Amino acid sequence: MNPLNEIFMKNILMLFCLLATLTFCAKKEEKEPESAEHEHHEEETNVVELTQAQYESAKIRTGAVSMRSLSDVINANGVIDIPPQNLVSISAPLGGFVRKTDLLQGMNVKKGQLIATIENPDFIQIQQDYLETESKLEYAQLDLARQTELSKENINAQKILQQAASEVKIQKSRLAGLRERLKTAGIDLTALEKGTISNRAAIYAPISGSVTTVNVNIGKYVNPTDVMFEIVDTDHLHVELSVFEQDIPRMKLGQLVRFTVSNNPQKEHLAKVYLINQKINEDRTVRVHCHLEKDDPGLLPQNFVKATIETGARPLPALPDQAIVDFEGKSYVFIQKEKEGNDTHFEMTEVTKGISENGVTQITATGNTEIEKAGIVVNGAYALLSKLKNSEEEGHAH
The missing domain is CATH 2.40.50.100 (RNA polymerase II/Efflux pump adaptor protein, barrel-sandwich hybrid domain)
Structure with missing residues (x-):
């Protein structure tokens, strides 16, 4: 081959290799942002993005956490009990x-x-003792009367009179004791006074x-x-509740108690706090005694009780019920983020629900201290949850 042609072919081959290398690097650089963007989306699975049209279609409306006066309650368990005298x-x-x-x-x-x-054979002896003592008392009383008359005429010594009086007291005391024993045993004293002795009580x-x-x-x-x-x-049944020691400072006498029993959980009963024990038990609870508002024949001693004690209203951070969505056993709200162009982003944030009353629910943020200042979706939250989960499924399928 001609030396000039050989040099020309080598230059062509080198130029082809250089172009191939540059093309491969350019393609790699194009793919890297896509991978980074993919990783970014993977990290933000709790963020949903809506276009302006989707925003309007879902009728999104935002609001803020507000302090609402809610009736605070204490949850407690216990039993239906009866007073000792009953x-x-x-x-x-x-x-x-x-x-x-x-x-x-x-x-x-x-x-x-x-x-x-x-039936008890010993009953016979007690009755005999009673009748004998009754006779002895009668004799002692007659003797006392006789000694009293003699003392008036100074015929007998004062000592004999005193002995007669003492004997009357002794027999009276013995007869009273036997009478109480017979009453306790259940023996009919009326029949006994007539001379009827029985071995039954x-x-x-x-x-x-x-x-x-x-x-x-x-x-x-x-x-x-x-x-x-x-x-x-x-x-006269009552309710005995076990209340944790940290809840006791919020309790007062007369507070309303709503409770249900284990054999009829659909029916609600009412009671009021009557006594609060001053002793803390080993399980760190305090016994609270409650009186029923009215007697109910459906309640039985030792029925298990689930109760809520109303401790009065107080201001608590709350949201409308429709602002809170439940998913996989947890509760969430959607916080509106800053707009990016025509799109609006919403971040799903976990919260803990508290007292619910009149369409609003107390909330406590889980790991987000700024939630009380944020704009929260109060209408359309479930639409956002649906879009977020559908987007995740499409992403996994891809």
Whole structure:
């Protein structure tokens, strides 16, 4: 090959390689901004962009967080309870064998109603002692009267008179003690005064109410400490709540309590704070005693209670309910950012909801301290959420 032609071909080849290198670099530089822009969009998945036409179509309207007077509440749990005087445990004070009872759990009884008969041989001895003591008292009183007459005539010594008076006091005291033992045992004193002695005693209901516990059967021997029956008067139920110690300073007597019970959560009941305990329990709660506004036969002792205690209105930062959107178990609002040309950007920001009342809800920003000064979408928030999530899905598909 001619040397001149060989040099010419080498120059052509070098020029071709140079052009190819420049073209590759230019294409790479063109792609780099696209990649950076892609990364920028990936980072701003909480920002939605609307054109002016989309803005008007969605009827976007913005507002600001405002201080609204909302009724503050304290949430608490508890149970339906009864006063101690309305729950009675019944036993046989002197013990004995159960010879009769018709009680069943759930039965209603009246105060003074016969609920059981107890048999005990020891009852016979007590009645005998009573009758003997009664006779001794009668004799002692007659002797005292006789000694008194003799002392007026100075026939007997003063000492004998004093002994007679002392004997009357002793017998009276003994007779009174035996009478109370017989009453406690349930023995009929009227029949005993007529000379009728029985080895059985009656047990009567001390209050009206419902039988909740029956621990005996016919023929069973019961000791004085054994609980035979329990009767509950459900006409005066109350609510016992456990309130966390940090909420106690906001509580006052007379505050309204709204509550529901576990067996009927749809029905709301009302009560008022009656007593606030001054002791903090081990679980850092305080017992709060509440009286029902009216008695309700549907409530039962030990019903589980979920309650809200109204502590009065106070100013709180709030937004209209339609400004707050719920997504995947969290709450958000959209904050309007500065415009870029004809487009408007909105940033989705997480918030925590509080008290809701009359179409507005208390909000607390999560990690955004400027939210109370920002322009927040109060109409069209769900439209923004829909566009944001649709844009994310399209981006992932791409």
